[in-house]
Amino acid sequence: MQFYNQNLHSRLLLGTAGYPSPDILIQAIHASEAEIITVSLRREGVGGSEFRQLIAKTKKRFLPNTAGCHTVKEAVTTAQMAREVFETNWIKLEIIGHADTLQPDPFATVEAARILSKEGFEVFPYTTEDLIVGEKLLEAGCQLLMPWGAPIGSGQGLRNIEGLKTMRQYFKNIPLIIDAGIGAPSQAIQAMEIGFDAILLNTAIAKSKNPILMADAFNKAILAGRIAYKAGLMEKRNMAYASTPAYGLADLSL
Numbered sequence: 001m002q003f004y005n006q007n008l009h010s011r012l013l014l015g016t017a018g019y020p021s022p023d024i025l026i027q028a029i030h031a032s033e034a035e036i037i038t039v040s041l042r043r044e045g046v047g048g049s050e051f052r053q054l055i056a057k058t059k060k061r062f063l064p065n066t067a068g069c070h071t072v073k074e075a076v077t078t079a080q081m082a083r084e085v086f087e088t089n090w091i092k093l094e095i096i097g098h099a100d101t102l103q104p105d106p107f108a109t110v111e112a113a114r115i116l117s118k119e120g121f122e123v124f125p126y127t128t129e130d131l132i133v134g135e136k137l138l139e140a141g142c143q144l145l146m147p148w149g150a151p152i153g154s155g156q157g158l159r160n161i162e163g164l165k166t167m168r169q170y171f172k173n174i175p176l177i178i179d180a181g182i183g184a185p186s187q188a189i190q191a192m193e194i195g196f197d198a199i200l201l202n203t204a205i206a207k208s209k210n211p212i213l214m215a216d217a218f219n220k221a222i223l224a225g226r227i228a229y230k231a232g233l234m235e236k237r238n239m240a241y242a243s244t245p246a247y248g249l250a251d252l253s254l
């Protein structure tokens, strides 16, 4: 799998917020086997460079994010600062449009994606399953899309699975990463089974009773879902279809 020409093995992208302790976060990162770790620039502000250095020791790849931004200007400035601090052109573009749902603002996201792409950023845009917004983000320079499963931190899983399936069909050759709302490994499997390329998640691991174990569970679930997708799921039927053939049944009419 490749994102912006980078070869990757793990299909799990991990968030770093809300863990019980830095030590548990680091152990969870290792247990997840994630190669991409998303970090907020605001977090860098709170913990100084210590937090960045802690994550840097894991030798994972940083994906700075613009979490908490509400306008194009805020997001672009945050991305520019993140590029300096984390020394990467990668940016997870998150512009929130609604305080309760934390739904992305599609208009601002497209505008910011265009500006950032022109400045040489490789943008990972947090979006919805809307196809037209997806098209506009690609036109703006994004090479992948990150639709939400459900509102951030809600743990509701794939709230609009039919819309996400349509999106998968429509953007056949574009990497699609489910970002946000995944609450359980079973929901991650479901996303992978329908052909999504990867999953970005944070809360389900950070807020579980044992983040290290849960990171391991998600790692294995995402792998299982991907294998199932490649194996090809059986088609659903409305009626029963005997799995054992009738051939060879005892003939009791004699």
Ligand SMILES: CC(=O)[C@@H](O)[C@H](O)COP(=O)(O)O
Pocket (backbone or CB within 6 Å): 015, 016, 017, 038, 065, 067, 094, 151, 152, 153, 154, 155, 179, 180, 181, 182, 200, 201, 202, 203, 204
């Ligand atoms: C960490 C991060 O980038 C979040 O904004 C992301 O969207 C994850 O969402 P969940 O916490 O719902 O997994």
